[in-house]
Amino acid sequence: MRHPVLQAAVDDVRDAFPGHEVTDDDLSDGSVWVTIKDLRLSDGWSPSAIDLSVKVPITFPSSPPYPYYAAAGLTWNGGQCPALQSVEIEGTKRTQISLLKPYDPDVETLGGRLVAVRHWMRSQ
């Protein structure tokens, strides 16, 4: 059974991204893999739309949501962006998006954090 705190976080992501499909998969360690489908980015990104994922740990919100992932091959202006790394997680090649800043659960939610990630990507 998924913990109510994590379920509330998933519900919050759905509220923050109306009109987008949001998938949520439980992992064996109690964490949840959340993906927002088909997020449009600004010009310069290739591809121009991504599925944005984050693993929400069982200790959320005491441990912050980080890092974020898109499918392998995401690039900015055809070149390297310091915040992007190619990684392989659980047998799948992905692009890791490393945007780390302190997370305050009193004023921030998971949905809000993912909106901020999208905003950063669109503002590049």
Place this chain on the structure above:
Amino acid sequence: VRWRAVIGSSDMQKLLRSLLRADFDEHAAFLFAGVSRGASTSRLLVREVWPVADGEFIASDRGAYRQVTPRAVVRAVRHAEETDTCVIWAHSHPGSGNHAGFSADDLASNARAHPMLMELTGDKPVGALVFGERAVAGEIWTPDAKPAPLELMRVLGPNLTDWRPTPNGDGLFDDRRARQILLFGEAGQVRLRELTVVIVGVGGGGSVLLQQLVHLGVGTIILIDHDRVSRSNLSRIVGATAADVGRLKVDVAYDHARRIDPDVKVVAIAGDITYVDDAMTVKDADFAFLATDTASARHAYDVVCHQYMIPGIQIGAKATPDADGDVEVHVMNRAVMLGEPCLHCANCIPADELRREQQTAEERRAQAYVDDPGVEEPSVITLNTVAAGMAVTEFMVVATGLAQEPSGHHAYYPLDHELRRRTVLRREKCQYCGTVNQLSSAARGDLWPLQLKPGASPGLSHTTSHAPWWRRLVDWCSRASRG
């Protein structure tokens, strides 16, 4: 199954103020509680107290003195449903002093009302309490058993205080502890004997905690640790010898405790409280010490202590060289008490450290973190001994009723010869120690899932308990034959 109730001292004061007034009349209140079910003892964990207004505790139409109005009952049931708690209703018998008990009318009223209340609250337990000035009696109804009497109500404050139907007259004089009884009396020694205390982590700090608790005469001690003794541990694990290298720390600690006093019951669990099943083995303890230094263990300890209302103390000793080559040394004691800020509020659980510990090795590598088991911080037995000695002293005064003030957080700086008290503020919306947040786990007990890794720690299921040597030998042979 014996039933107990646990309540914070501020809620208890609120309850007593509403029940035992100068008018010397009967008054009533509702309590809303989480539940912790145990094999031998179950506990009701009081989260909230609602005094019943005088206008809603009216003359009875069924022959009893007074009754709570149906409107007030419905409101309480609705609140219990919204907060996923069970309902306990309490009233007072002024003038009954230190002997409390239900009248025949009270018992008849319980028999009429409680089956309906259980049905309305989703088959959760329902309790009734009756208070004298210094005593409480209770009756707990559950769908699967006959009504059971409340054994005691524990008040968590600067001291652990037990309220019972009648004074506890059990005496115990053990001449091996005659000198300490001069400090806290026979009643204090009896109290220590009645308690179950958990030590999470029996390395350098935990082994000293254990040694002192056994000498004090604590009745039952549960040890939990999944680690094994290494050669570099021998400088600070009390009771460990070179022959113990490679053994589970809990087994070494168990043997040491048995040598000191075989009458103390010790349960040794090779486990990890960051997993739900392992954490559940400590949920019925009366007090818990934490003596490990990972963020995950601190998080788990904090969650379990507040969800199951277990007071405790986290100990730690740190000696950290800085960039200039100077060493910052301090010893920390942090009380985890109801109504006080939790370890999360005190910022004792670094978020990034906790996150890294939750990640797989593959994820850590992808984020360019270096897993270097060779990097070790200084660790010295004298620092562990100071931390453990302070913590067990705090426990002793709290358990035997000598404490004058809440414990709080303390840091000792040996290089400056200074002991400092640290002030910590509680976050109102804290998910672990607050009750304002709808998702708070505080005092919910079994009615809320533990927010820890599911299942048991992989490959660990070994338990050593208070068994004769020949039984342990048989167990050992059995394990050895299984490889």
